[in-house]
Amino acid sequence: MTLLGKTAGGLYWMFRYLERSENTARLVEAGQRIALTRSRSDDEWLSVLQTASSLGSYRDKYKAVTKDNAIDWMLRDRDNRSSVLSVVEGARNNARLVRTALTREVWESVNESWMVLKDAMERRVNERDLPAVLTLIRHRAAHVRGAMAGTMLRNDIYNFARIGTFIERADNTARILDVKYYVLLPSAMAVGSSLDNVQWETILRSVSAEGGFRLTYGQTIRPREIAQFLILDKRMPRSLAFCAEKLTDNLGYLCAGYGSRSRAAELTEALVAGRLAQPIDTIFESGLHEFIQDFLHDIGVIGAQCEVDYRHNE
Amino acid sequence: MWGHATGQNQAQDGQAQSQTGYQGLRAPYAAFDDWLRAENPARLRRKQQEAEEIFRLTGITFNVYGRAEAAERLIPFDIIPRIIGGREWGRLAKGIEQRVRAINAFLHDIYHRQEIIRAGRLPVEMVARNAAFLPQMVGVSPPGGVFTHIVGIDLVRTGEDNFYVLEDNARTPSGVSYMLENRETMLQMFPELFSRNRVQPVSHYPKALHRSLAACAPAATRGDPVVAVLTPGIFNSAYYEHSFLADKMGIELVEGHDLRVVDGRVAMRTTQGYQPIDVLYRRVDDDFLDPMNFNPDSALGIPGIFDVYRAGGITIANAPGTGIADDKAIYSYMPDIVEFYTGEQAILQNVPTWRCSEADALSHVLDNLADLVVKEVHGSGGYGMLIGPTSSKRELAEFRDKLCAKPDNYIAQPTLALSTVPIFTNAGLAPRHVDLRPYVLVSPEGVTITPGGLTRVALKKGSLVVNSSQGGGTKDTWVLDE
Numbered sequence: 001m002t003l004l005g006k007t008a009g010g011l012y013w014m015f016r017y018l019e020r021s022e023n024t025a026r027l028v029e030a031g032q033r034i035a036l037t038r039s040r041s042d043d044e045w046l047s048v049l050q051t052a053s054s055l056g057s058y059r060d061k062y063k064a065v066t067k068d069n070a071i072d073w074m075l076r077d078r079d080n081r082s083s084v085l086s087v088v089e090g091a092r093n094n095a096r097l098v099r100t101a102l103t104r105e106v107w108e109s110v111n112e113s114w115m116v117l118k119d120a121m122e123r124r125v126n127e128r129d130l131p132a133v134l135t136l137i138r139h140r141a142a143h144v145r146g147a148m149a150g151t152m153l154r155n156d157i158y159n160f161a162r163i164g165t166f167i168e169r170a171d172n173t174a175r176i177l178d179v180k181y182y183v184l185l186p187s188a189m190a191v192g193s194s195l196d197n198v199q200w201e202t203i204l205r206s207v208s209a210e211g212g213f214r215l216t217y218g219q220t221i222r223p224r225e226i227a228q229f230l231i232l233d234k235r236m237p238r239s240l241a242f243c244a245e246k247l248t249d250n251l252g253y254l255c256a257g258y259g260s261r262s263r264a265a266e267l268t269e270a271l272v273a274g275r276l277a278q279p280i281d282t283i284f285e286s287g288l289h290e291f292i293q294d295f296l297h298d299i300g301v302i303g304a305q306c307e308v309d310y311r312h313n314e
Numbered sequence: 315m316w317g318h319a320t321g322q323n324q325a326q327d328g329q330a331q332s333q334t335g336y337q338g339l340r341a342p343y344a345a346f347d348d349w350l351r352a353e354n355p356a357r358l359r360r361k362q363q364e365a366e367e368i369f370r371l372t373g374i375t376f377n378v379y380g381r382a383e384a385a386e387r388l389i390p391f392d393i394i395p396r397i398i399g400g401r402e403w404g405r406l407a408k409g410i411e412q413r414v415r416a417i418n419a420f421l422h423d424i425y426h427r428q429e430i431i432r433a434g435r436l437p438v439e440m441v442a443r444n445a446a447f448l449p450q451m452v453g454v455s456p457p458g459g460v461f462t463h464i465v466g467i468d469l470v471r472t473g474e475d476n477f478y479v480l481e482d483n484a485r486t487p488s489g490v491s492y493m494l495e496n497r498e499t500m501l502q503m504f505p506e507l508f509s510r511n512r513v514q515p516v517s518h519y520p521k522a523l524h525r526s527l528a529a530c531a532p533a534a535t536r537g538d539p540v541v542a543v544l545t546p547g548i549f550n551s552a553y554y555e556h557s558f559l560a561d562k563m564g565i566e567l568v569e570g571h572d573l574r575v576v577d578g579r580v581a582m583r584t585t586q587g588y589q590p591i592d593v594l595y596r597r598v599d600d601d602f603l604d605p606m607n608f609n610p611d612s613a614l615g616i617p618g619i620f621d622v623y624r625a626g627g628i629t630i631a632n633a634p635g636t637g638i639a640d641d642k643a644i645y646s647y648m649p650d651i652v653e654f655y656t657g658e659q660a661i662l663q664n665v666p667t668w669r670c671s672e673a674d675a676l677s678h679v680l681d682n683l684a685d686l687v688v689k690e691v692h693g694s695g696g697y698g699m700l701i702g703p704t705s706s707k708r709e710l711a712e713f714r715d716k717l718c719a720k721p722d723n724y725i726a727q728p729t730l731a732l733s734t735v736p737i738f739t740n741a742g743l744a745p746r747h748v749d750l751r752p753y754v755l756v757s758p759e760g761v762t763i764t765p766g767g768l769t770r771v772a773l774k775k776g777s778l779v780v781n782s783s784q785g786g787g788t789k790d791t792w793v794l795d796e
Contacts, residue, residue: 002584006572096373096548099557100567104372111373156585258586310585314571 001155007098008160009312014094015164017087018110022141023172024084025134027051028074030206032130034198035067044202045070051179051206054080071130076121084137088117103151106144113140156257159250160310166250167303170243171296173230176206178292184223185288200226207238227288228280240295244272247302254310264305271298340474342399342794345511350394355742358393361503362738365391368499374491374558376551376782390787391496392737393503396748396769400514400796403765406469406477406752409661411761412652414465414754417484417639419655421461424638425451435650440643445692448600448635450607454624456633458530458758463595463631464523465754466490466767469662471733478663478730479648480749484640485632486597489768489788490753491555494519494562496768496790512795514765520562522755522762527593527631529757534579534627535592542566542582544573544596546614556597570598575618580628593629594619600634608634642691642725643669666728670721679726680717683710686726688717701778703729732778735789737771747772749780750791766791 031048038044046065049055052074061079062069076085092114095107102110117140125133152158177184183199200221204210207230216233217225232241251265275295283291307313339347366388369375375386398406423429424447430436441447466487468480497516501508524541531539545556547569560567572582573591581588601609607620622628638644644651646667652660668675670688679686688700700713717724734745752767769789770780780786 002566002582002586002589004566004568004572005583005585006569007566008585093548096553096557100561100565107373108371112371115370260586311583311587314583 003101003156003160005311005313007101008156008310009307010094010098011101011157011160012164012167012306012312014091014098014110015161016168017091017094018141018144019165019168020082020087020172021084021091022138023169024052024074024082024087025137025141026206026208027176028071028130029134030202031067031070032134033205034202038198042066047179048074051175052082053175054082057081068124072124075125075133085117085121088114088140101157103147105147105151109144109147113144116140154253156254159254159257162250163247163306166243166246167299167306169238170240170247170299173207173238173240173243174292174296174299176203177227177230178289178296181288181292184227186224186284196223197221203230209236209238212236224280224284227284231283231291232276232280241272241276244268244276248272251306262306262309264302264309267298267302267305271295271302340397340399342397342792346395346397346507349507349510358738359740362393364503365393365499368502369495372495374495374554376554389492389782390773391499392771392773392787392789393500394736394738394743395500395507395790395792396735396750396771397511397792397794398766400794402475403793404796405475405661407763407765409477410467410752410754410763412656412658412661413467413479413482413648414462414756414761416648416652416655416660417465417482418459418461418756420651421484421633421636421639422455422459423655425454425635430651430654433654435654436647440647441638444638444641444643446635446637446641448638450620451633451635454633456530457532457626457629460530460631460756460758461633462636462639463527463530463633463756465756466751467662467754469750469752470730470748471750472730473733476663478665480665481642482640482645482648483751484636485599487751487753488552488555488597489751489770490519491558492788493753493764493766493768493791494558496788500790511792513792514795516764516766519753519764520559522764523559523595524563524565526755526757526759526762527595527629529759530629530631531592532626532629534590539592540565540590541593541595542568542591544568544570544594544598546598546602550597552597559595570602570614570616573616573619575616575622578622578625578627580616580619580622591628593631595631600637603630603634642667642689643671646725665730668726670717670724670726675726676717676721679724680714683714683717685729687729688713688724688726691723691725701729704776704778735769735771737773737787737789744775746775747778747780748789765793 027048031044034044042065045067046055049058049065049070054073057080058070058073073080074083077083078086080086092110095102095110099107117137120133120136148161180199180203183196200223201210203226204213209229213221213226213229216229229236230239233239234241234245236242247268248265251262251268255261255265275291275298369388369391375388420430424441428441431438431441462484464487466483466489468483469477470480471477493516527541528539541563542565543556543560545553545567547553550556557567566582568582573580574588576588579590580594581590596603598614602612602614604615604617604620605612606617608615619628620634623630645664646669648664649660652658668679670676670679679688684702686702690698700709702710705713732747735748736743737746748769748771750767750769753764755762769791771787771789772778772780773785773787
């Protein structure tokens, strides 16, 4: 069975967008959480916008960073190409493009997500409805994932979808760390300060990792362990190491299925065997910020290489 | 669609009389009517809504040109099936097969020796001066000798066993996905109806289409023919149908930019390199097929595909240039065309047609404008036509000017006494006008006609226009076992 290069590209982007919709909802959730527990929260919305890489375009539209505008920008603004509505529509358009590669269940799930979310976010979401809307976004993403896991063949189509998912997820977790890295540094560590505690919790919350962290490390939150957990722990499904390992797997399955090695697979293996094989202390010693910057660069290169290797575009 | 008898009561298919009952009901509806009488109208109203939800979820939408990209619309679906008896269908199918065979023979002839013109049965200017005639096709013999692989014949009924052909669609007839999804929806909503009525299935259509296309593969084919559907893209009004058919046939859905000519073959860009295509079921117009051979401004086509086609490297379905056969001016010659190529009288009737290019006909049309339907020769979709009986004095006067300015551009036909079928409304059942488009497949293995087809219905009371772009809807169409 053949797969069009365009279709592989459409699948990749469809699943990047779906992953992004969920991640954006989580970022807003974490931001809102801080806003409710601290009096001055506008700084936090600034860092949420930074994490989503859309502070610049936000400022083209609004002068000041306020909670209401930031939430609206992140959830439903069409000028924001990464707002939840924009990416859900992007996912759905890509799903239409690759309709023949999807099962009816996956297509209907994506199409329904688009209809339901467009409806729920037709107007500005007021504070009272925000928790329900954020939950709906996560539920819809889970629904598509479920349809995918339960009905799709494990072939190249599935692998391209997974590659999109894990590139996006790795990128997202790394961006969260990139914006907050300074609260994880030993030098900045004001032990037990309530300010840092809130920041640490926010980081974990942004990747839905509070529960997993507690199970692994108990009640006390230490920045070194947060870094270990989110960067290197292969049990944690949003960690950099987990995503990179999944990428290695899916790119590897593609190589095996097609009977030829790809450059993207080699780059990913090098990332896993190199940068991600270092212990956390070494990472801290040689610079957490630089490490994250390098990782973001590597992930971008792998995504672009995948497009070239598998002829997503002419 | 058009055709209307002013002030007459038509009751051939069944006319709504009260909440549940009809009078003048045709025999095939008997079992359905028993079921309907026992149904609770509130449940039916719920079912009507449920149908809409199913369509929305499945994404069976069409895009409306000239509107925002978000403007995807549903074609309204009516839950009351249109029912045709098996015997009646058998006769109709014979007529359709005869007509389609004649159309294919005509196309071959018109691009080769033009015997029909030599025999004096068709004036030479009908071809020579016709924009739908494609000079690039002269002398081309498509693989398997098939020009129109997929044909849709638009029919209306005026009485028992009395069908007229309104229009032949020999280019890229659309709507077959609605035929299939309408049936799926009915099966899902009213399974009990299908245990009570022996309805001939339609679900094999995609398989038959694939087989029919594959049977027309060119000589260059190695191994199993590779078939693909060519779409203009996701913003085309019929994109849903393109992806639906590709999905059901299990083949690739390609756009122009997925294809290029490689080593004398048309090939698609896959994740593992370029792979040749043998048969291309194209859903783009001739003009947008090949910027090198046709419209140089087209961004949609595949440069050089027509050269590959002429050299026998690919089958294009339908063949370029088939528009000459469904042109409305040629339509008026169809009875002669059928007779010329089959040696038989045409089984299906043609609507009498005045060609406004002829002086006598034009003066007749101008004298009787208020009673006639006037159409553009190359028009489609119900646009740019005049329905005399329902037009105002001003509309008639305006159209008269257009007609006189460019008579060659128009044909005129009388209004017909069309039958109606019931639709479900909040106030109970109500009669509406319908047409029927059966889908016909042609290959060297033979002609395949799916029982039934797409019934389009004018939802507005008294309206004669069934086009979806003009507020028409669709129904499931049943052909009962004999």
